[in-house]
Amino acid sequence: MSEQDQFDRRGFLKGSAAIAGGALLPTGFARAQSSKLRVGLMLPYTGTFAQLGIGVTNGFKLAVAEHGGKFGGREIEYFIVDDESNPGKAPENANKLIQRDKVDILIGSVHSGVSLGISKVARESGTLWIIPVSLANELTGPLCAPNIFRTSFSSWQTNYPLGKVLMERGHKKVVHITWNYVTGQENLAGFKEGYEKAGGKIIKELFVPFPQVEFQPLLTEIASIKPDAVVGWFAGAGAAKFLKDYQASGLKGKIPLFGSGYLTDGILEAVGDAAQGVETTFPYADDLDIKKDKAFRLAYVKAFKMQPDTATMLGYDTAQLFAAGVNAVKGDVANKKGMIKAMETAKIDSPRGVWHMSKAHNPVQDVYLRKVVGQENKMVSIAAKALADPARGCKA
Amino acid sequence: MNFSFFLIQLLNGMQYGLLLFLVASGLTLVFGIMGIINLAHGSFYMVGAYLAWWLAGMTGSLTAAILLGIPLTVILGMSLEWLLMRRLYGRDHLYQVLLTYGLILVLEETRSILWGDDVYGLKVPDMLNQSIALTENLSYPVYRLFISGVCLLLAAGLYVLIKHTRLGMMIRAGASNREMAQSLGINIKLVYTLVFALGVALAAFAGMINAPVSSVYPSMGNPVLIICFVIVVIGGIGSVKGAMAASILIGMADTFGQVLVPEVSGMIVYLLMAGLLVWRPEGLFSRI
Numbered sequence: 001m002s003e004q005d006q007f008d009r010r011g012f013l014k015g016s017a018a019i020a021g022g023a024l025l026p027t028g029f030a031r032a033q034s035s036k037l038r039v040g041l042m043l044p045y046t047g048t049f050a051q052l053g054i055g056v057t058n059g060f061k062l063a064v065a066e067h068g069g070k071f072g073g074r075e076i077e078y079f080i081v082d083d084e085s086n087p088g089k090a091p092e093n094a095n096k097l098i099q100r101d102k103v104d105i106l107i108g109s110v111h112s113g114v115s116l117g118i119s120k121v122a123r124e125s126g127t128l129w130i131i132p133v134s135l136a137n138e139l140t141g142p143l144c145a146p147n148i149f150r151t152s153f154s155s156w157q158t159n160y161p162l163g164k165v166l167m168e169r170g171h172k173k174v175v176h177i178t179w180n181y182v183t184g185q186e187n188l189a190g191f192k193e194g195y196e197k198a199g200g201k202i203i204k205e206l207f208v209p210f211p212q213v214e215f216q217p218l219l220t221e222i223a224s225i226k227p228d229a230v231v232g233w234f235a236g237a238g239a240a241k242f243l244k245d246y247q248a249s250g251l252k253g254k255i256p257l258f259g260s261g262y263l264t265d266g267i268l269e270a271v272g273d274a275a276q277g278v279e280t281t282f283p284y285a286d287d288l289d290i291k292k293d294k295a296f297r298l299a300y301v302k303a304f305k306m307q308p309d310t311a312t313m314l315g316y317d318t319a320q321l322f323a324a325g326v327n328a329v330k331g332d333v334a335n336k337k338g339m340i341k342a343m344e345t346a347k348i349d350s351p352r353g354v355w356h357m358s359k360a361h362n363p364v365q366d367v368y369l370r371k372v373v374g375q376e377n378k379m380v381s382i383a384a385k386a387l388a389d390p391a392r393g394c395k396a
Numbered sequence: 397m398n399f400s401f402f403l404i405q406l407l408n409g410m411q412y413g414l415l416l417f418l419v420a421s422g423l424t425l426v427f428g429i430m431g432i433i434n435l436a437h438g439s440f441y442m443v444g445a446y447l448a449w450w451l452a453g454m455t456g457s458l459t460a461a462i463l464l465g466i467p468l469t470v471i472l473g474m475s476l477e478w479l480l481m482r483r484l485y486g487r488d489h490l491y492q493v494l495l496t497y498g499l500i501l502v503l504e505e506t507r508s509i510l511w512g513d514d515v516y517g518l519k520v521p522d523m524l525n526q527s528i529a530l531t532e533n534l535s536y537p538v539y540r541l542f543i544s545g546v547c548l549l550l551a552a553g554l555y556v557l558i559k560h561t562r563l564g565m566m567i568r569a570g571a572s573n574r575e576m577a578q579s580l581g582i583n584i585k586l587v588y589t590l591v592f593a594l595g596v597a598l599a600a601f602a603g604m605i606n607a608p609v610s611s612v613y614p615s616m617g618n619p620v621l622i623i624c625f626v627i628v629v630i631g632g633i634g635s636v637k638g639a640m641a642a643s644i645l646i647g648m649a650d651t652f653g654q655v656l657v658p659e660v661s662g663m664i665v666y667l668l669m670a671g672l673l674v675w676r677p678e679g680l681f682s683r684i
Contacts, residue, residue: 046505047614050513180662208654209662211619213610216408216540217651223534224401237515237613244517244611250527250535270517270611 036077040097042108045082049110052311056132059315071323072331090117104333112136132318140362142393149361151317154389155186158260161367161384162281163195171228178233180207187233213241219249235262240270247274275372284352286376293351360391413647414547420627422598428634429571436499438617444603449612473596477589516612632679
């Protein structure tokens, strides 16, 4: 079947449906159109990051359900696009949601490249945009704008506090290892800044070509350097393999391993005991003594019959932030200024603890030091209280 | 880097190279003998890894999973050849690229439907789950050495199969002249089906045996595919001997590149390929 065929048939169906609907309920139809809030979700629903996209969506829907299905007195209509974690398609996908579907708010995405692709479109159209997951510093740095918010955290935020922790433990010389691409380098830079400020020294920076996962030569190199500790950043399957190789090479237990949160997030089941004792800094943990977190976890398990993770928490907060904006203007989303102001000043009661927006629209939040015990990232201490991203280059 | 660490890095390079050979050998067979550019080779590697994880979960043993998984992948390979590949032998390479690229998408999606998009870990069999201490703080996992041993055995097996058996003779005959071999009474269609199934099984077997080390995750075959093409091109298309030499060479280049010149380690293997191709455009060894 050709593209043309399909279009014609669909167009015909749509047309006849509209005529039928219009003939039956002319006024009701028009009113329903204007009264629903149009929420565009542009997230990965297939591929490596699919779990994260689904998690954000579920978290968002949980918060909506808790608000009785309505924000500012208006029901919500979803427009969903699978971004496939493909930065190349990002501007086109974002345009579809903004131009064709005329969404009141755009939510996306996970892959930093995709979010960077959305950024240009969102800055030009002025559509309200919330980034639920992407870590790239520049999104709330040089690319910041009044209509752009992030509910997760920057790479810098998850790495900077780690330096002080290491110095307090007496680890004065460390080796840093990561993938040689933008996010890896951002993680290294964030850690380096905090660590050197605390008086530590990175004696060697090791890089693995992205997305390779052959770590053996570099682990041998680490063994020959004998640093006080190793700091690493990998994510997903790469992190799982790194932790297993670290254990298999005999380094585990001899040279302590640290990292920023994604090193031990979402993979604990896959790595078995290889992750035990690894410590990371991250704005969320699995056993926080926070009332809201306990309620959130219970509600999530009840609604979706599975355990929540960081992505669901971020989706939940994204909805909370949006609700704060819409409620403040009583559903009148045309009042963009009013919404932005309300979102800027909102105190979000999040499962990770209460947070609010920085000037650059990135959460000012506590960063926890966590340790892997069993299948959980257990909180050890608060590594940094109310930490704000420096938002270098943000002029808005 | 002192001498003992230099030796360990040599071992690392050798071990990585042998693993690459295991995946690349199937690709070079299919490419060299059948003339098929099989982009889905990496996906078969992924299928193998997921099969190992799935079957090991059901049977409780990796050995059993591999023994069950190999016939399954042979059947998969034979049916794919019979249903799809067979139609493309006479055609341009572009059709093969399109078909096998389509296969990547189909296999990925099937994997997603059957097994989901999670990362899974697989335990190393207890018997092999040990390490040998090399220095005061470094030890070498026995399972990695075991993989190397299996790769060497398999390489020897392939060599004997192609050079010293009747089937190997038919394969070589078919590779050099399909029509002539056919008119001499060789059932060339069957030979091709077998070779393709062997290629699929080799890739899947590499995925299975490597699953405990690499973990099992979506699109894990893609990076493998790229490096395998590099090996096949350097080694000489269709040459198993060449694939072996090129694998070890790439393993060493990658290992020492990462340690000695970390800034450009991502490019080293490609620079090596470019250099070698200038020197020997047909690869290190040409043809079987």
